[in-house]
Amino acid sequence: MENNNKDPKEIFEGYNEKFDKNLITDHDYDGIKELDNPPPPWLMWLFYLTVFWSLGYVAYFHWFKQGPLQAEEYENEIAEAEKKYKDTKTGAFEIILLNDETSLAAGAATYAKSCTACHGQNGKGGIGVNLVDEEWIYGSDIKNVFDVIKNGTSKGMASFNSLPDKQILEVASFVLTELKK
Amino acid sequence: MIQEKFYYDNKIVKLFALATILWAIVGMLVGLWAAAELAYPSWNLNLSWLTFGRLRPLHTNAIIFAFTGNAIFTGAYYSVQRLLKARMFSDLLSKINFWGWQFIIVLAAVTLPLGITTGKEYAELEWIIDILIAVVWVAFGWNLIGTMIKRRVQHIYVAIWFFLASFVAVAVLHIGNSIEIPVNFLKSYTVYAGVQDAVVQWWYGHNAVAFFLTTPFLGLMYYFLPKAANRPIYSYRLSIIHFLSLIFIYMWAGPHHLLYQALPDWAQTLGVVFSIMLIAPSWGGMINGLLTLRGAWDKVRDSAILKFFVVAVTAYGMSTFEGPMLSIKTVNALSHFTDWTIAHVHIGGMGWNGFMAFGMLYWLIPKLFNTKLHSEKSANLHFWIATLGMLAYSLPLYWAAFTQTLMWKEFTDAGYLAYPEFLDTVTQIMPMYVTRVIGGTLYFTGAIIMIPNLIKTMKSGHIIENEEASAPPREKIAKKRLAGETPHRWVERKAVHFTVWVLIAVIIGGLVEIIPMITVKSNIPTIEAVKPYTPLELEGRDIYVREGCYTCHSQMVRPFRSETERYGEYSKQGEFVYDHPFQWGSKRTGPDLARSGYRGGKMFRPAVWHYEHFKDPQKFIEGSIMPAYPWFFENDLDYSSLKRKINVMQMLGVPYPEGYADRAEADLKKQAEEIATELKNAGKDIAWNKELIAMIAYLHKLGKDISLATESKKSDGDNSTTNISLSDKPEDLQAGAEIFKSTCASCHGINGQGVVGPNLGDNFTIHGSEPENIYKVIANGAGIMTGYKSQFEKTKLIQLTSYVHSLIGTNPENGKDPEGKEIK
Known part of the structure; x- marks a missing residue:
């Protein structure tokens, strides 16, 4: 029902709901009244916009199959990375024993961080094998050690191929030379 | 007009209010302790029941179901009687509701620290408690609908629409998600497996937020805000539009918890678009609340109650904007598994739910006790200290989340992970974990300040347990729609119709998403190499669930190069077909474990590594925040229910050979002895029947089948x-x-x-x-x-x-x- 009450004192006392043009006079719930204001138009437009956006999203990915779905997106990412890092990561890389001080120091740092938990600070082993004795299960060549670090072993050593090859080579070189000293 | 005399039941409101206060304190304290353990892992004091994995479910359950649950009942029992001009339908049902709910909370407080859990987030309580919850919840609904039927007013007010929708939806969600087969009195397996379980669980989990933390609180807002401000509701039409769109759309949005995970693309898309479409319906509530304060903003300056309400409604608006944004896949790729989620829910939980509840208590307690609030000043102090606490809690976590997710994803120029050690990304955010404890403490302090203020208020007044009221009886008018009556106005005076329409509106979304996931086979492509768990692995898995490992470790490698480089091959739907329940997790405080059984992979660790690591993580890996698990070394593995477990798994379709239950124990021993021998060879003496052995067996199973499948393909x-x-x-x-x-x-x-x-x-x-x-x-x-x-x-x-x-x-x-x- 429309509110036809006229507020004689409005100008003196400011807002008074009783005289609000929009008051729905027959809505009263334990004293709570309601107004008949329309929802803010911007809010309604926001709603329509999200509905259209959603339809567009579904159309783009599923009806017209324009965008890549999850598996394809991953393949794209990998392909892109392979292209981008071709030279640095999958390119030719010479595995030779490093003996310059910087590399060995870097190798020592990596060793301290990633290897000591299993092989011990001085390489005497623990969970992992002893690295300072003369026994080499997988060979003592720099290539063997590099391979073990990079790819892990079936016996339980984890693969560290998330480290750059250079860093693996540094730590392998460190293990083969400095660690014993 | 004839006036009928009746009495409001204020006693039940008082009881619920007291319970709200009590559980608020308990829930926050547990949360604080859990947060402190992340900063200082030794705070678990090497006690199993005090470890993060067990406290975290206790914290979430206590806050959601004990604190806010009682707050909902407080407000609903007060407002429903007054809005419908009737005493509650049945005093007995009211009592069952109150005492039953408190009993459930006590059971939760005992079972969760003991590790009696289903391992499904926010639905951790075991089957026997699930049944009690259903019974008590139905008592509440029955009481509510009964009161609606015997009401004296003609039309039902918007606050009650929201209470009604909450009742209907939570009943459907709780029952749907809790279908489980008991193994024994305290242990059950969910009937859903892997991907199905994930979809059902997040249909539930997301809508527990919707219909336990949102709609009932909108109900509270629609009553207590206009009451406290003494202003009319801004727009009746907006109430209708946002109510209907909110309850319909919310139910579809669950899969946004599983974006970029092992879920069919179509389901992920539904999760995304329905979350985006939720912005306007959610904001409808905020707008209607804030615009109701038109002409009353001067009161906000002075009234602590209105300040609480304003910040609550604003926090609601922020959360319901942030939520849809986090549901956009690009954003989710960054935010998921980080503290972003934690910050987000605490804006909602502390801001919206907490502040609504505090504001309501400050308004309601003086009303109930016919007096004035003891100290407005103290309430204002509570407001400011809690607001500050909320910011000091959430801002560091946002910072931590941005930092950590960028570190996880950063590659060097050469194309390698910049931070291959997961621990480095944790160490970096430790200062934020400390700051968040300070923020939490401030928020908690606010709640402590509230207690003497409310007690003194109660003491200064006197409660009338049965308050006399009078109203004319409901006028009988035509059942059919009257001329000029809108359809909505028409159902507003038809309680049962309204309930049915609400049920239909809330049930559609879940059905559309869950039924195809269970019935259409192509949604979960099988992988032949994936084998059921061996008896020892199964027992180990149950320990993993018991300890709440999923609260810190995910088992879900997402299809991003940054994850496959760190953890190994990304997770596939077919890997989880024997997982009752799924254990994908939703937070990575520690690294993902999905590939921890992938020999030669990046995440594989030998048995003896696990031995050392469970024994003393900090000694073993400096700076780790993993708690120690000394009881794994002491506890004998309890495999007394093994036979029944195998039988239940067979009932659920896990292909163990016929009669395997009888042979399972022998297989368990054999495998356990192998692991014990392996440890012995490595110099660690431990009996085969300790829990540690089963944990190692389980960890070595994760991703093992996939590794075998890939390897044999490679060497074909x-x-x-x-x-x-x-x-x-x-x-x-x-x-x-x-x-x-x-x-x-x-x-x-x-x-x-x-x-x-x-x-x-x-x-x-x-x-x-x-x-x-x-x-x-x-x-x-x-x-x-x-x-x-x-x-x-x-x-x-x-x-x-x-x-x-x-x-x-x-x-x-x-x-x-x-x-x-x-x-x-």
């Missing part, structure tokens, strides 16, 4: 087991001997004399003594022996075969008794 073509020509070169035999020593000796003895496995040095054979026979057994396994073709390349296998062949007839000392046929 080079995999024939015929025409094996042995080598007699000494270097090959030497290499074979090395492999034998490291891999075979634990079962066959150092000289092949036989221990667990048969004697290889006598003149007897079980599977044949030709090179092809030996090669086949080594490559593919036989009986309990595992195959090694996935671990060694063919040349190495041939070296090993050559060595084993050379052992025949060496008759080593202490040889095991002959088995099989004699070699001619």
Whole structure:
């Protein structure tokens, strides 16, 4: 029902709901009244916009199959990375024993961080094998050690191929030379 | 007009209000302690029940169901009676609701720290408590709908629409998600497996937020805000529009918790678009609340109550904007598994739910006790300190989340992970974890300040437990729609119709998403290599669930290069078909474990590593925030329910051979002894029947089947087991001997004399003594022996075969008794 009450004192006392043009006079719930204001138009437009956006999203990915779905997106990412890092990561890389001080120091740092938990600070082993004795299960060549670090072993050593090859080579070189000293 | 006299039940409101206050304190305290444990792992004091994995479910359940649950009942029981001009339908149901709910909370507070849990987030309580919850919840609904039917007013107000929708939806969600088969009194397995379980769980989990933390609080807002501000509701039409769109759309949005995970793309898309469409319906509530304060903003300055409400409604608006944003896949790729989620829910939980509840208590307690609030000043102090606490809690976590997710995803110029050590990304955010404890403490302090203020208020007044009221009886008007009556106005006066319409609106979304997931096979492509859990792995998995490992570790490698580089191959839907319940997790405080059984992978750790790590993580890995698990070393593995567990799994479709339950125990022992032997060889003495052994077995299962599948695919073509020509070169035999020593000796003895496995040095054979026979057994396994073709390349296998062949007839000392046929 429309509110036809006229507020004689409005100008003196400011807002008074009783005289609000929009008051729905027959809505009263334990004293709570309601107004008949329309929802803010911007809010309604926001709603329509999200509905259209959603339809567009579904159309783009599923009806017209324009965008890549999850598996394809991953393949794209990998392909892109392979292209981008071709030279640095999958390119030719010479595995030779490093003996310059910087590399060995870097190798020592990596060793301290990633290897000591299993092989011990001085390489005497623990969970992992002893690295300072003369026994080499997988060979003592720099290539063997590099391979073990990079790819892990079936016996339980984890693969560290998330480290750059250079860093693996540094730590392998460190293990083969400095660690014993 | 005739006036009917009746009495409001204020006593029940008082009881719920007291319970709200009590559980607020308990829930926050547990949360604080859990947060402190992340900053200082030793705070678990090496007590199993005080460990993060067990406290976190207790915190979430206490806050959601105990604190806000009681707040909902407080507000609903007060407002429903007054809005409908009737006493609650049944005092008995009110009492069942109150005492039943408190009993459930106490049961939760006992069982969760004991590790009695289903392992499903926010639905951790076990089956027997689930039944109680359903009963008590139905008592509440019955009471509510009964009161609606016997009301004296003609139309039902918007606050009650929201209460009603909450009742209906939570009943559907709770029952739907809790269908489980009991193993024993305190343990059950959900009927849903893997991907299905994930979809059902997040349909529930997301809508627990919607229909336990949102709609009932909108109900509270629609009553207490206009009451406290003494202003009319801004727009009746907006109430209708946002109510209907909110309850319909919310139910579809659950899959946004599983974006970029092992979920079909169509389901993810539904999760995304319905979350985006939720912005405007959610904001409808905020707008209607804030605009209701038009002309009353001067009161906000002075009234602590209105300040609480304003910040609550604003926090609601922020959360309901942030939520849809986090549901956009690009954003979710960054935010998921980080503290972003934690910050987000605390804006909602502390801001919206907490502040609504506090504001309501400050308004309601003086009303109930016919007095004035003891100290407005103290309430204002509570407001400011809690607001500050909320900011000091959430801002550091946002910072931590941005920092950590960027570190996880950063690559060096050469294309390698910039932070390959997960721990580095944790150490970086430790200061934020400390700051968040300070923020939480401030928020908690605010709640503590509230208590004496409310107690003094209660003492200064007097409660009328049965408050007299009067109203004219409901006028009988035509059941049919009247001329000029809108359809909505019409159902507002028809309680039962309204309930049915609400049920239909809330049920559609879930049905559309869940039914195809269960019935359409193509949604979950199977992987043949994936095998059911062995009995020991199953027991280990139950310990994993018991300890709440999923609260910190995910088992879900997402298809991003940054994750596959760190953890290994991304997770596939078919990997989880035997997982009752799924354990994907939703937060990575520690690294993902989905590939921890992938031998030669980045995440594999040998048994002895786990031994050291569970014993003392900090000593083993400096700076780790993993708690120690000393009880794994002390507790005997309880496999008394094993038989029943296998039977239940068979009922659920896990393909154990018929009658396997009877053989399971023997298999369990065998596998446990193998692991104990492996540990012994590494110098760690532990009995086979300790819980540690089962945990190791389980961790070594995760991703193992996938590794075997990939490896055998890789070596296809080079995999024939015929025409094996042995080598007699000494270097090959030497290499074979090395492999034998490291891999075979634990079962066959150092000289092949036989221990667990048969004697290889006598003149007897079980599977044949030709090179092809030996090669086949080594490559593919036989009986309990595992195959090694996935671990060694063919040349190495041939070296090993050559060595084993050379052992025949060496008759080593202490040889095991002959088995099989004699070699001619």
